[in-house]
Amino acid sequence: MHNPHTTADLQVALRARLGDAAILTEAAAMLPYCRDWHGDVTSNAIAVLRPRSTAEVCDAVRACRELGLSIIPQGGNTGLVLGAIPDRPESQVILSLERLKAVRSLDPDDFSMVVEAGCILAEIKEVAASKGMFFPLALGAQGSCRIGGNVSTNAGGINVLRYGMTRELVLGLEVVLPDGTVFDALSTLRKDNRGVDLKQLFIGAEGTLGIVTAVALKLTPFPDRVATALLGLNSLEDVMRLYRRARRDCCDLMSAFEFMPPIAFTLAREAMPDLAMPIGGDCPVYVLMEISGSGLVDVDDLMQRFLENVLEDGLVIDGVVAASAAQARNLWLFREGMNEGQARRGTHLRTDISVQLSGLPDFVKEAEAAVATAVPDCVCVSYGHIGDGNVHLNVLPPAGLAAAERSNRIHTAKKVINAVLDRYHGSISAEHGIGRLKRADFEERLPDVQRHLLAAIKKAIDPAMVMNPGCQLNLKELS
Amino acid sequence: MHNPHTTADLQVALRARLGDAAILTEAAAMLPYCRDWHGDVTSNAIAVLRPRSTAEVCDAVRACRELGLSIIPQGGNTGLVLGAIPDRPESQVILSLERLKAVRSLDPDDFSMVVEAGCILAEIKEVAASKGMFFPLALGAQGSCRIGGNVSTNAGGINVLRYGMTRELVLGLEVVLPDGTVFDALSTLRKDNRGVDLKQLFIGAEGTLGIVTAVALKLTPFPDRVATALLGLNSLEDVMRLYRRARRDCCDLMSAFEFMPPIAFTLAREAMPDLAMPIGGDCPVYVLMEISGSGLVDVDDLMQRFLENVLEDGLVIDGVVAASAAQARNLWLFREGMNEGQARRGTHLRTDISVQLSGLPDFVKEAEAAVATAVPDCVCVSYGHIGDGNVHLNVLPPAGLAAAERSNRIHTAKKVINAVLDRYHGSISAEHGIGRLKRADFEERLPDVQRHLLAAIKKAIDPAMVMNPGCQLNLKELS
Structure with a gap:
């Protein structure tokens, strides 16, 4: 070849x-x-x-x-x-970029560190923690993903509702441009309004405009106190009510708010059979909620007072609060294990959708109903970062189906979900990016004005189309 | 003409x-x-x-x-x-844009609102507050500035350390492009990784790439509890120590941390003679600190416990906590009145500098020393958003100086300050932008790679150079 x-x-x-x-x-x-x-x-x-x-x-x-x-x-x-x-x-x-692994600097007094693109996210978090600092980006792949990729995909994860996407954690960038020159904007300044902020272009560009080689990151003090609770609720509407209440009652101390269906427990235990059930598991929907802080803020007390109120009001109908870091870890294993459990059920539809927060319960209901009608033998598994309006509405074909049939089910399910999504003006990629997998779905929905802007910028920065052609857009057809 | x-x-x-x-x-x-x-x-x-x-x-x-x-x-x-x-x-x-004044939507359940570019910032904040929500952008000009301008200049202000610059408060944009078409990215989605995030280009572009006509804004619950304190300290180093301690002890609940020299009291009272002194006024440096929250978080208690510790440790040597909203307002009047006081002393050098947080005390000392040597009859007034590394190091020529002499002093002071700043790799514009006033200073420091990128993007989006020519860059010379 x-x-x-x-x-x-x-x-x-x-x-x-x-x-x-x-x-x-x-x-x-x-x-x-x-x-x-x-x-x-x-x-x-x-x-x-x-x-x-x-x-x-x-x-x-x-x-x-x-x-x-x-x-x-x-x-x-x-x-x-x-x-x-x-x-x-x-x-x-x-x-x-795997061999660009240096931590170029770490300055707790500046609340910043500068790392090369190949540094693994978990290692960055450990190095920061060793100096009492916290790099908030947190996602399932953190033991393997590298910061250059996190920047290039504007990675999300579980702490977005408090700390923002990767974009909001980036102070500076070093990028090798398509012509082989270096764009050096590796400053750690927190405020810098010197003209158009060029580095923003490379965040989330998936390597189509240049190669991120180093990143200056924003750090915060390490939150040494974390309160974690797994809560059972009656409906997705109640989940959104709880979220709004938690945003108000716990202010900016809430660091995670994930929702899961009861099947999460089954899926996680298919992957990890020894996982002990922390809760009954028979509520219509569950929320994994985390409050974190440091210094003088008592997050355990805050969590307790918050839960007393919402239990009394009947908003939360079942719940368990982790009494130790090990118990908290166990609660998170259900959230993480459900992915592995889905993988074990074979090829399935993974979506990465975002809609307006206020429209989320209706969207999930409508999309799940559309899937039930179109592919009635499939199972919907909807979960995700609900505080950001981000839901992974996955669809699992039944066991024993031939590969072509699985593929048909997945194709049909994606189509009906996207049709509902389009009515909600949602995004087909909340955090995973476009890559090549979602390019056709992306281009199909791309307004002409955006298409022309994207093509103009690509041509301005990468006229020879050297960088990651075929990713995000099929530019041959755009020219 | x-x-x-x-x-x-x-x-x-x-x-x-x-x-x-x-x-x-x-x-x-x-x-x-x-x-x-x-x-x-x-x-x-x-x-x-x-x-x-x-x-x-x-x-x-x-x-x-x-x-x-x-x-x-x-x-x-x-x-x-x-x-x-x-x-x-x-x-x-x-x-x-002053007649584009509609609030197109306000959805507290979505934590968002969509406003047209001509809406005045203070009015946006009021409309949000009427629904229990908070739009955090806060700056001196908020009674007159319009949100389209805030977006186009990526405005900063006093709440940046908690809520970020305007960029971090923007969910979506509508922009009229130089060819008269509309770039519609007015979504309120919190997470949307569909390719390169085009809207970022227009934030901070000062109208050089298009005209922002509407903005989707991120809201948070209204912080109905605010604790405000004015604190006296021994040195700028102690101010930074206090800041680091406050970041850890008060987590993300600290919403403002401004430093001021003792002359702030004099200047504010020159503009507002009836202002009562809230504190002795004889410490080397002062900090105006604010903690805010809602719901179950008791910020008054937090402020009290924080101050007990730092007073006991001798980090803070004098201090007053506002006992009411009126008293808090009075403390802020000193911070705001010092600007008016400076204006009354005649034309002076205004700077808008940012440096690394860890380098800030040394920078201020060196720059003030350089000014004292170069223009010994001038007075330095250094103050600002120190939690963001942003200092307004202003220089006031003496009263009674002829206009040409004032102008010489200002020019000399700017030159020596910028020379120190360049050694600290700081920014000549932390939050005010470049406009036409700082264009020469900006271009002088602009690396070739950045210059070429900026010119390429300008040409890609505004090939006819219709939009705000002469602002940020002199593009005739770039072509």
Whole structure:
């Protein structure tokens, strides 16, 4: 499939400058880079480049340009939308940031740290914690995902309602541009209104405008006190009532507010059979709520007083408060384990939807009803970051279905869900990005004005279309 | 100065479509639009256009384009950097958004509201408060500034350390582009990762890429409890120690942390002689600190416990806590009155600097020392949003100095301050923007890579250079 001439040229161009370990071309060695957490697609590439520094990234970009190759920047490869997976492997090179792993600085007095793109999120959080500081981004993949990828996808996760998406946690960026020059905006200034804020363009661009090589991050004091509760409620409407009340009663101290259906317990225990049930499990819907703080703020007392009120009012009908960090961890295992449980039931529809907070209960009801009508043998599993209006409304085909039939069910379910979503003016990608998986659905809904702006900006920054072609937009058709 | 032919054409083109009140051409009528809060410059324009709707803004943009005129979008005209003041009045039209004043929606259950660009900030805050909600942006000009201008300048103010700059409060935008089409991204979704986030480009662009006509804003529950304290400390280093301690002890409940020199009391009382001194006034430096919350969080108790500790430790040496909203208001009058006091001492140097939080005390000391050496007869007044690393280091020439001499002092002081600032890698504009006033200082410090990116984006979105030419960058020289 590959042009051996090109591969050899690339090796000649880069081996001398970057060293042998920096370029992989054997299929077996490239395999882990050719498949993301979406899991259903395994691709290939001309080569995988593994530079060790920003200067080496520049070298790699220039070499690829000279050879007419395009570049797919890749972080921890934990994406779910094929954003860093080649779709034209005969002309695409994967550029992994995994060896840019330095913590360039950590200044607790400045509430900031500067890290290279290849740093793993969990390690960043640990390094910050070792100095009493907290980097709030938290998501399932944090043990594997890398900060450059988090920035490039504007990652969300469970703490967004308090701390914002990745965009709000970024103070500065260093980016290698498509022409191989370095855009250095790696400042830790909190306020800087010197003209158009260029770095915003690269956050969430999924590597289509340049390669994020380093990031300046906003830190907060480590919240050493965390109160966690799992609460049973009667309806999604009550979940939203509880959320509004918690926002008011607990102010900005609430750090997570996740909702789950009762099937979450079943799914989690399919993946982790030893998980002890923390609660009856027979309420129509559950909320995992967390309040956190430090210093003089007693979050345990706050949680207790809050729950007393909402139990008395009948808004919450069952509940358990974690008495220890281990118990809190156990509660979170249900939230996390339900993903693994879904995966074990085979290929299924994963959605990543956001709607207006006030429209969320009606949306979920309508979308689930539409799925029940269209594919009655499938199971809906709706859960997610409800405080942000973000719901993962997944659809699981029944066991034992042939692959083609599963695929049909998934296709039909996605179609009916998106039809409801469009009426609610919601987003088909709240936090996962577009990548290649959602490109068609994205382009189909893209107004002309936005399409022209996106194409104009792409052409302004990457006129040779070197960076991640085919991701987000099919630009050949836009020109 | 004007080409009467062009003016007549514009009148013909627009009067019929927009009505008589939509176009001003008399010098007297245009005067209020030709001078901003910077105050030292009064300009002129071909006309002032006052459309009433987004569609009329589109009409106005198209008419100006056809006649080869450029457009200066204008909000409340409270800027300090001449960002909305014509510098080539013979070819420039001011487009005021003051008649786009509708509140399009307010949904407390969605924690959002959608307002048109001409809504005055204070009125937006009042409308939100009437539904128990809070729009956190707070700044001195809030009784006059308009939200479109706040967005276009990414306004800061006193609540940034808790709620972020305007950028972080914007959920969606509607923008009339330079070609007269409408970029409609007026969604209230909290999470939406559908590709590159185009709206970010227009936030802080000072109208150089398009005209913001409506904004979707993020609301929070109204903080009905506010604890305010004025504290005296020994040094700026102690101020930073207090800040770090407050961030930890009070978590995310601290909503303001302003520092002021003792001369603030003198200056405020020069402007408001009846102001009663709330505190001795003989400490080296003062901090105005605010904690706020709602619901179950007792901010008064939190403030009291916090202050007990820091007084006991000797970090705070004097202090007063407001016992009522009226007393709190009185404390804020000193912070606000010092600006008016400075204005009464005549033309002076206003700076709007940010540096790393950890470098702030040394920066202020070095910069003040440099000023004392260079212009020994001037007085430094350093104050500001220290929790964001943002200091207004102003320099007041002595009374009775001739205008040319004042101007020399100001020029010299700015030069020596900026020289120190450059060593600290700080920003010459933390929150005020660049406009035309700071353009030369901005361009002088602009790295080539950034310059090329900014020019490329401008050309991609506004190839005819219709929008606010001369603001932020001198693009003729960039092409």
